[in-house]
Amino acid sequence: MFVRNDLLFLGLGILVPVCASMLVFLFVDAPPLRATELFFEGAFGSSQRMGDTLMIWVPLLLASSALIITFSAGMWNIGIEGQIIAGAVAASFVAREFEASTPVVLTAMIVAGLIGGMIWGGLAGLLRVRGGVNEIFGGLGLNFVATGLVVYLIMGPWSRRGIASTGGTEPFRPQAWFPTLDGLRVSPLSVLLAIGVLILVLWFLSRTSYGLRLRATGKNPLAASRFGIRTDAYLLLSFLLAGGVAGLAGVTQAAAVYHRLVPSISGGYGFLAILIVLLAGFRGQWILPIALFFAAVSMASFQWQLQLGLHSSLGGVIQGILVLSVLLLSGYRAISYMRKPISEEGDA
Amino acid sequence: MQWKHLVIFFSLLLFVVGCSDNDETESVSSEASEPFKLGLILVGPRDDNGWSQAHFEGASHAIEKVGGEMIVVDKVNPADSPNITVPQVVDDMIGQGAQLIIATSDDMKDGILEAAAAHPDVPMIHASGDSAWTDGKAYHSELPMLANIMGKMEYGKMIAGCAAALQSDTGRISYLGPLINDETRRLVSSTYLGAKHCWTEVAGKSASDLKFNVNWIGFWFNIPGVTLDPTVVANEFFASGTDVIVSGIDTTEAIVEAGKRASAGETVWAVPYDYEGSCSEAPSACLGVPYFNWGPSYLDAIESVSNGSFKATFQWLGPDWKDINDHDTSMIGFLKGDGLTSENSKELDKFTKALGDGSLNLWTGPLNYQDGSSFLGEGESATDLQIWYMPSLLEGMDGPAE
Structure with missing residues (x-):
């Protein structure tokens, strides 16, 4: 019963925004069928394009994996963008400062990104646990601080010689680039990393006692503490882990996509991932296709501009409609669950 | 149960990929x-x-x-x-x-x-x-x-600087800069050279009364949360006594803000940049626009x-x-704006003519860099390389050079 209902909502979550998008295409005199065709062609039409879609999929997967951890602990980790940035900054530091062979540099970058993200996530967790600051506000504040930090680094100590521009740092040495296959831009290493991390996170949450206690903390903190679970420690743990995983998204953005540090290194993927996790109903395996769908929309909006000559803002409009539809459906789902007689609810 | 759906999803995806690969080859061959x-x-x-x-x-x-x-x-x-x-x-x-x-x-x-x-x-x-x-x-x-x-927008910027200096009452001219690099250093320096020449040689005022400062927003246009907000910077310029802003960014904030203040009764102007039609944002506050064609x-x-x-x-x-x-x-043009007085317009024509016939080369020494070190000696003219790769700002200009 539950699965069927979820599938219905998932179906609606895709169908409603798609129909609304069709209406937008009609409104701007663009052929909806061609636009739909371009959606598939643009995102999956060739190995190169598929690779480019995966390049967006990777940070979405990593950010979603991070969010699943904090959502399991009942936390809204709005600070995820800052954690991605912190990971990218830490990885960029390694890329700039250490000269070694590719495997050594990349390993060091991954570790640094993990730690950078954990620090940023940990700060949000500490603010919540020790400072009593709601994690949403703490996270938002830390996002601003992270952006400020990255702009300062790019304009100041890490600026290009004779240049003061927020455009970005000097590209990294090739040793600090994630390796790619011939003719593709996406790095298989980053794809493996993202999928591996998602599996690891799901395993941790569902198969370990730490994960169980973390979920218990999220479901009912009071009950959990009565059972002797140190809920504060588990909240903090969730932020540390989520921050670390989000930091990895920063590493891939810096080392596999831009090959340098740019102010918008997080690309808004953290916020987009919140929607992915909501749409997935916190079920990990659904993150894979939903994140892929969102990545595909991003790629398609580029094709709509390129091939249909549609205004570049239209991609944003379509994405906005997608996001709003998802929010609306999530809200509706919550309300419809609440209205259901208790006997139908079953176990969660 | 749910993994089964995933398998179906990815199988469908692979099917679509297989179909759409054909489309692309067709479009390339035709x-x-x-x-x-x-x-x-x-x-x-x-x-x-x-x-x-x-x-x-x-x-x-x-x-x-x-x-x-x-x-x-x-x-x-x-x-x-x-x-x-x-x-x-x-x-x-x-x-x-x-x-x-x-x-x-x-x-x-x-x-x-x-x-x-x-x-x-x-x-x-x-x-x-x-x-x-x-x-x-x-x-x-x-x-x-x-x-x-x-x-060679250097010429356009010199004309812009001249227009600003001719029209300015306070002698305070501000440059709304994008990011700092060779290109932007040479363009803001050109603006200053034009302004200084017209302030002293045409208007006959003292060089020490001309205040020329530049503030950089950090990129070619506003990126909220990342760059300085050009609207805010423009208003700070005006609030500190500037009466003409020369814009060096890709977008029109300077002329828009000048227009708002002018319609509120202030005596201020702006010189936008890049695009021929940009004076249309606030015609009467516009002294003209140096543009690329x-x-x-x-x-x-x-x-x-x-x-x-x-x-x-x-x-x-x-x-x-x-x-x-x-x-x-x-390639380079300058379209005069409605804000420029007819007298200043005539002077600007003379200035432009002198630049064009070669009788006036503002890249001629003695010119010093901002720190007082020599850029060009007496009578020396700058080469294209020296202008293109301008390493600093010029003496007399206020603002960071890197």
């Missing part, structure tokens, strides 16, 4: 008989009333003349389009049959170099770059089809691709001094 296709990559929106619109309209003009088609992708920058890179755009444009690709921003330098290396046979232009300048500091001899086109040079490039003579040349094109506003011949 490219031969089609009209000329130009790929244009813009950093901002095509209707920004500034830098990107100037490129868009120039390219549209050129492509109209040859009866071709244009593929345009705008807002290609990490803030607006985090998932699109220049090499990616270039690949797709070539896939669609583009015969010439024009990347129109300094910010696209790394991207277009990467794309040109990946497609060494496809003609490309990096507008504002120096990769094809054999004498330049960043010459890439291994990229035989990546050309550069830029305008990319049409003729893009037309030449298209024709050279068509007849097979395209090469990786570096072109730094000046105004056509016979008529700097001739759309068919002049």
Whole structure:
């Protein structure tokens, strides 16, 4: 019963925004069928394009994996963008400062990104646990601080010689680039990393006692503490882990996509991932296709501009409609669950 | 149960991929008989009333003349389009049959170099770059089809600086700068040279009464939360006593804010930049606009691709001094605004004429850098290399140089 209902909502979550998008295409005199065709062609039409879609999929997967951890602990980790940035900054530091062979540099970058993200996530967790600051506000504040930090680094100590521009740092040495296959831009290493991390996170949450206690903390903190679970420690743990995983998204953005540090290194993927996790109903395996769908929309909006000559803002409009539809459906789902007689609810 | 759905989802996906691969091969094979296709990559929106619109309209003009088609992708920058890179755009444009690709921003330098290396046979232009300048500091001899086109906007900026100085009552002129690099240093310095000349030589005022400062927002246009907000910076300029702002950014905040203040009764003006039509934001507060007219040079490039003579040349094109506003011949123009008094307008014409006939070369020593060290000795004229790679600002200007 539950699965069927979820599938219905998932179906609606895709169908409603798609129909609304069709209406937008009609409104701007663009052929909806061609636009739909371009959606598939643009995102999956060739190995190169598929690779480019995966390049967006990777940070979405990593950010979603991070969010699943904090959502399991009942936390809204709005600070995820800052954690991605912190990971990218830490990885960029390694890329700039250490000269070694590719495997050594990349390993060091991954570790640094993990730690950078954990620090940023940990700060949000500490603010919540020790400072009593709601994690949403703490996270938002830390996002601003992270952006400020990255702009300062790019304009100041890490600026290009004779240049003061927020455009970005000097590209990294090739040793600090994630390796790619011939003719593709996406790095298989980053794809493996993202999928591996998602599996690891799901395993941790569902198969370990730490994960169980973390979920218990999220479901009912009071009950959990009565059972002797140190809920504060588990909240903090969730932020540390989520921050670390989000930091990895920063590493891939810096080392596999831009090959340098740019102010918008997080690309808004953290916020987009919140929607992915909501749409997935916190079920990990659904993150894979939903994140892929969102990545595909991003790629398609580029094709709509390129091939249909549609205004570049239209991609944003379509994405906005997608996001709003998802929010609306999530809200509706919550309300419809609440209205259901208790006997139908079953176990969660 | 749920993993089963996943398997179905991915199988469907693979099916779609299989189908759509055929489409692409078809579209590539039919490219031969089609009209000329130009790929244009813009950093901002095509209707920004500034830098990107100037490129868009120039390219549209050129492509109209040859009866071709244009593929345009705008807002290609990490803030607006985090998932699109220049090499990616270039690949797709070539896939669609583009015969010439024009990347129109300094910010696209790394991207277009990467794309040109990946497609060494496809003609490309990096507008504002120096990769094809054999004498330049960043010459890439291994990229035989990546050309550069830029305008000698130094002249346009000198005229802008002169207009500002002639009209200013307070002698406080502020420059709304984008980011700091060689290009922006030489353009703000040119503005200062024009202002200083007209303040002292034409208006006959004392050099020490002229205050010229520059503030940099950090990028070519406003990126909320990342750059300084140009609207705020413009208002700070006016609040601190500036009565003319000369804009160096891609967008129109300076003229918009000047217009608001002027209609509220303040005596302030602005000189926008890049695009011929930008005075329209606030005509009566506009002293004029130095603008790029990319049409003729893009037309030449298209024709050279068509007849097979395209090469990786570096072109730094000046105004056509016979008529700097001739759309068919002049790369750089200056369109006077309604805010300029008729008397100042006449003086500005004389100044422009002197620049054009060579009787006035403002890049002549003695000129010092901001720190007092010598840039040009007495009677010495700057070379193109010295101007292009301006390492600092000039003595008399306030504001950071890097």
